[in-house]
Amino acid sequence: MSAEVHTVAVIGAGKIGELVLSGLLRSGWPADRLLATARRPARAEELAARYGVRVVDNLTAVDEAEVLAVAVKPQDAAALLDEIGPKVPAGKLLVSLCAGLPSSFFSRRLPEGTPVVRVMTNTPALVDQAMTAISAGAHATGEHLALAEEMFKPLGATIRVPETQQDAVTALSGSGPAYFYLLVEAMTDAGILLGLPRQVAHDLIVQTAIGSAVMLRDSGEHPVKLREAVTSPAGTTISAIRELENHGVRAALLAALEAARDRARELATQAD
Known part of the structure; x- marks a missing residue:
């Protein structure tokens, strides 16, 4: 892990979001540098008890985290961005784990210049044997890609691919x-x-x-x-x-x- 540890918020900590959360903790990412959001209060309590992280509302996550890992269901992404989009600073990195959604889906709903990295991982992340494909959106730099890789390398192997190949990645390794x-x-x-x-x-x-x-x-x-x-x-x-x-x-x-x-x-x- 790099000397600078960013605060990461997992927004929508369902199955895939929890994979990321637990993997970061296993890799040594400090619990006080991790936030999570959940729709149901019972789920929020479960995550806080299981992982010792703060579970907050979406706007608090946007305000406090340096990296937003969005793991909601694709059909819920537009409503989420309607809520948080106006509050996201343009320089804040958004990492999308939403299957099928291109980075442009997020860019259209976020301030101009917001960097987006699209990620597809899979469930063997539970045993640190995931295959994770990472793609840069229009405003993402090599530094943003490196940060995404740092987040997902502890879960298994990572590979960079052009975003045009992400739907094929979803079909092949995601599923x-x-x-x-x-x-x-x-x-x-x-x-x-x-x-x-x-x-x-x-x-x-x-x-x-x-x-x-x-x-x-x-x-x-x-x-x-x-x-x-x-x-x-x-x-x-x-x-x-x-x-x-x-x-x-x-x-x-x-x-x-x-x-x-x-x-x-x-x-x-x-x-x-």
Whole structure:
């Protein structure tokens, strides 16, 4: 962490907002430099008790924090900006975690020149294994991007991408954990069908997934080469892959990610 620790307000500390809040605390960010807002009083009490941070109203957060991490639902963002927009100083950094909303959505509702950084992270932030993509809005500088990276690096890996790629990032890694959980669920059912106890099937699949992911990350090999290393001529693996191809698994994944990308674009249109 840099010598200068900024005060960060997580505005809308729901599931994603809480991920950011808890990750910053685990990384050593001082609790007295963190604020949170919540719509429901019960939720505010829960956050204060669990994390030891001050839970304030939105305007207090805008007044006291140097960085505003906005994590409300996309459909609630316009109403939030109607409330806080006139109170946001032009130099204050806004970090958006609102899926589908471009930085221009915020810039149009904030004072001219307000820097906005758009961020897409995912739920493995809970175990410090997130994938977070960061993009600069029109008025964000390299310094603003570096500050956003400092906030999210403790949660896992970060990458800078042009904002035009953020909807694709949302489809691929933002929603990505759900695809893997669905695959594990299906493979567990298959293991039971083949005669394995549920827990045994689960443990086999989870460790296989972890090992495969580490090999993909650390070996530097293309996934095709790694797959070929498991696929013997006339063996069990190629028989399984034939069935996957016959059932259109590859085409289904392509269609699914396109649908997720398109839905991210729809969210931006609906929010406007």
